[in-house]
Amino acid sequence: MNGFDYSVATDVDALLQQMAAPGAAAVDASKLIAGGTNLLDLMKENLVRPRQIVDLNRLPPQAIERLPDGAFRLGALARNAATAYHPELREQLPLLSTAILAGASAQIRNMASNGGNLMQRTRCHYFYDAGVPCNKRAPGTGCPALDGLARQHAIVGASDHCIATHPSDMCVALAALEAVVHVRSVRGARQIAFADFHRLPGDQPELDNTLAPDELIEAIVVPPSQHYAAHSAYLKLRERLSYAFALVSVAAALDLDADGRIRSARIALGGVAHKPWRDPSAEALLVGAPATTASFDRAAAQLLQGAQAQGVGPGSNAFKIPMARRAVVRALATAALGTVTNTGDNLP
Numbered sequence: 533m534n535g536f537d538y539s540v541a542t543d544v545d546a547l548l549q550q551m552a553a554p555g556a557a558a559v560d561a562s563k564l565i566a567g568g569t570n571l572l573d574l575m576k577e578n579l580v581r582p583r584q585i586v587d588l589n590r591l592p593p594q595a596i597e598r599l600p601d602g603a604f605r606l607g608a609l610a611r612n613a614a615t616a617y618h619p620e621l622r623e624q625l626p627l628l629s630t631a632i633l634a635g636a637s638a639q640i641r642n643m644a645s646n647g648g649n650l651m652q653r654t655r656c657h658y659f660y661d662a663g664v665p666c667n668k669r670a671p672g673t674g675c676p677a678l679d680g681l682a683r684q685h686a687i688v689g690a691s692d693h694c695i696a697t698h699p700s701d702m703c704v705a706l707a708a709l710e711a712v713v714h715v716r717s718v719r720g721a722r723q724i725a726f727a728d729f730h731r732l733p734g735d736q737p738e739l740d741n742t743l744a745p746d747e748l749i750e751a752i753v754v755p756p757s758q759h760y761a762a763h764s765a766y767l768k769l770r771e772r773l774s775y776a777f778a779l780v781s782v783a784a785a786l787d788l789d790a791d792g793r794i795r796s797a798r799i800a801l802g803g804v805a806h807k808p809w810r811d812p813s814a815e816a817l818l819v820g821a822p823a824t825t826a827s828f829d830r831a832a833a834q835l836l837q838g839a840q841a842q843g844v845g846p847g848s849n850a851f852k853i854p855m856a857r858r859a860v861v862r863a864l865a866t867a868a869l870g871t872v873t874n875t876g877d878n879l880p
């Protein structure tokens with residue numbers, strides 16, 4: 533059994549001081565507990581062994597607010613369920629609401645926080661098995677997924693060191709909607725564009741994101757996106773219909789003119805890379821184009837340019853390349869027909 537100290541943070545400034553403390557006294561951002569749905573799993577699997585954990589649940593950033601310019605400010609500690617079911621957010625950002633509701637289960641979404649969702653770790657089964665090497669868990673030990681079972685793994689942006697994927701559904705929609713992550717430390721506040729928050733593995737797969745160890749996520753701001761509200765879709769393809777992580781997911785949003793031509797488009801993919809995968813050049817191909825399967829297929833091909841299968845034999849994820857391309861086309865075609873608001877749990 534691994535012992536640890538538990539404390540409750542009641543003041544952000546005092547917590548930031550604690551996070552900035554030198555050496556052994558420091559509590560870094562990976563040892564904070566919000567909903568606990570990921571951190572406790574990692575502790576139970578013996579993958580992380582914090583000496584101390586700090587409970588964030590008495591801190592203030594729990595609200596979902598509408599800002600004067602129409603943006604939504606999602607408190608880091610607001611729950612995934614409260615975010616997805618916020619009445620104004622559902623109307624204005626149906627893509628985000630639907631993506632959140634496609635994840636996990638009702639009980640987990642009631643506990644899971646928005647900040648924790650961004651920080652959740654990969655679901656790579658080799659990462660989760662403390663008995664095998666893993667460059668993400670223990671840098672320099674190797675990556676058995678490269679020659680192993682890679683159905684859940686990356687087809688774009690991978691490296692020789694790691695082919696893990698980021699498991700979040702919420703983050704795929706936040707990437708498409710160009711959210712901004714607001715963080716704070718004793719050094720001050722900073723804003724991180726969503727595209728720069730999560731990182732590709734490169735030769736440092738142990739780093740999932742660009743948050744410094746002494747930084748706290750305070751909020752996620754989603755800029756005004758009403759022009760996408762009428763034509764958006766989140767498509768999640770997985771091994772079983774509920775309670776499973778995406779093999780491939782797509783957040784798609786279109787702004788159409790009166791003639792049905794595309795004024796602007798957003799597409800992000802989940803389940804295919806170490807971070808939500810987006811390529812603005814694929815979206816640019818859609819500007820001014822008719823909302824047809826041919827246009828969508830061109831954009832899908834561009835988005836998946838350079839995709840590479842991983843794993844061997846029956847463990848190979850080669851099937852994900854055509855699957856992802858077709859999923860992009862289907863999500864865009866569904867969005868073009870008009871947003872279907874998700875009213876329930878885990879709808880595909």
Ligand SMILES: Cc1cc2nc3c(=O)[nH]c(=O)nc-3n(C[C@H](O)[C@H](O)[C@H](O)COP(=O)(O)OP(=O)(O)OC[C@H]3O[C@@H](n4cnc5c(N)ncnc54)[C@H](O)[C@@H]3O)c2cc1C
Nearest residue numbers: 562564566567568569570571635636645647648651701749
């Ligand atoms: C069975 C199961 C199925 C799931 N299925 C899905 C799914 O289909 N789709 C999906 O998207 N997700 C899924 N999840 C993951 C779930 O969404 C995450 O576990 C959850 O969002 C994490 O939030 P939390 O508040 O519980 O994080 P915690 O476990 O409390 O924290 C996770 C990490 O975030 C850090 N952290 C938390 N808040 C902050 C902050 N404000 N600033 C800095 N760091 C912080 C913590 O230090 C910790 O390292 C599933 C989880 C489980 C257990």
